Amino acid sequence: MDSLWLLAGGFATALQPANLAFAFAGCLMGTLIGVLPGIGPAAGTAMLIPLAGALDPTGAIIMLAAIYYGAMYGGTITSVLANTPGEAASAVTCIDGYAMARTGRAGPALAIAAIGSFVGGIVATIGLVLVALPLTRLALGFGPPEVFALLAVGLAMVTALASRSAIRALVAAVLGMLVAQVGIDPVMGTARFTFGRGELYEGVSIIAVVMGLFGLGEVLSNVERRAAPMSAPAIGSLWLTRRDARDSAGAVARGTFIGFFLGLVPGLGSMVPTFLSYAVEKRLSPTPERFGTGMIQGVAGPETANNAYANAALIPLFTLGIPSSPTIAVLMGAFMVNGLVPGPTLFTEHATFAWAVIASLIVGNAMLLVLNLPLVPLWVSLLRIPYPVLACVVVAFCVIGVYSVNNSAFDVWVMLLFGVVGYAFRKLDLPVAPMVLTLVLAPLMERTLRQSLEMSGGDMSIFLERPLSASLLAAAIGVLVLSALSFLRAVRADSEV
Secondary structure, X not given: OHHHHHHHHHHHHHOOHHHHHHHHHHHHHHHHHHHOOXXXXXXXXXXXXXXXXXXXXXXXXXXXXXXXXXXXXXXXXXXXXXXXXXXXXXXXXXXXXXXHHHOOOHHHHHHHHHHHHHHHHHHHHHHHHHHXXXXXXXXXXXXXXXXXXXXXXXXXXHHHHOOOOHHHHHHHHXXXXXXXXXXEOOOOOOEEOOOOOHHHOOOOOHHHXXXXXXXXXXXXXXXXXXXXXOOOOOOXXXXXXXXXXXXXXXXXXXXXXHHHHHHOOOOOOOHHHHHHHHXXXXXXXXXXXXXXXXXXXXXXXXXXXXXXXXXXXXXXXXXXXXXXXXXXXXXHHHHHHXXXXXXXOHHHHOHHHHHHHHHHHHHHHHHHHHHHOOOHHHHHHHOOOOHHHHHHHXXXXXXXXXXXXXXXXXHHHHHHHHHHHHHHHXXXXXXXXXXXXXXXXXXXXXXXXXXXXXXXXXXXXXXXXXXXXXXXXXXHHHHHHHHHHHXXXXXXXXXXX
16 A cells, blocks of 8 residues: 555656656657667667756656667567567567568557557556565665675576576676776775776766667667668558457467566566567467468567566666666666666655656556557658668767766767777677676675675675575576576587587
């Protein structure tokens, strides 16, 4: 009951004209980012962090969150109309969505995607409302050892699940941790790895790093492919028939369930729930052989799971301070830029802000449903923009955005450097996610590690003497061991072939 009263207060803030405008702007920009191939939600969110840093924290996070889940829906449009996913999670929608478009049923495919996304997003947000206070009350009882162990679990899961190769994921994670060491030592107060540059005393700018890795790195990778303008088939009527509604109802329900529960697991990534939902629908169908020819269940299930995952992935961030995906890590960076630390203290020290953002998730998902279907023709017209033009716009946004944060040309050079690093990661098939997540989490982990050792007088056994921290560390080690065994099994299988 407390949660409902707090949510009502959150609606009072979220429905203020200024915050409604931020949610509206975020939904539009998010859909645009999702529609345009080669950008993606992580890069789009990163590009707009500098703008958010100049805004009121509540409005800024409302807008960035709307960009995130708006992009998850926007990727559907190109999947259905052009057989090209705007972002990775929508790749599976190409299979039946594009087949529906080729038979003149693009309208119903887009309509069920919008409806399913709305249902999945709303249910996941309700789940956040129900578990927020219980989880934060539990987490508030954590001391530094428990917090360190919890962050270690989240980092281990992301590192293990973010890549096909555990070794490559660990390399990326270690690089992120090394970058996070630059700046002033939080305990001793001495400068480390700054090379005499005053600009590095506060550490490497998270904004510059993520905009380089995601924004500039993605542009360099896509320019190399020389992406061409796309054409799209006619949309037709957006109305669902009774049969469409009946056939897709079960898929929407199952997609909501799959997306919500997988969103709670850090590191899985948005592609896992969508492909799993598609596989479930195909297995349960009495005519599985027709999948790939335009089955509406093949659109309804994955698209519902997509947005349910996107909203559920915010639960670990809000309640425990663990980012579960690269985009959520970027969003966590936006929190920190605005002087906010996600986690259990968010609901005690900034309760009005936290519940306003949660209420805005419901408002934003409703906006997506109402706004995007009428605007589909507009989004389709944007597909004709030549990619070189789009790339120039993205690079300009990145440079102006990074410079505007601190009026520092040094930050622009940092962004350019990490843009090259991001491009190299893609060429070497190294995952970017572990590097970004360790960059965000490493300062928190270092602080809690040092606090724990101060409590014990330098005795590492404090982590084993406390049952909860010992259990969490065992879980983190177990995740890494299982990942390593899976990697070795795959290598052995390849060698036998």
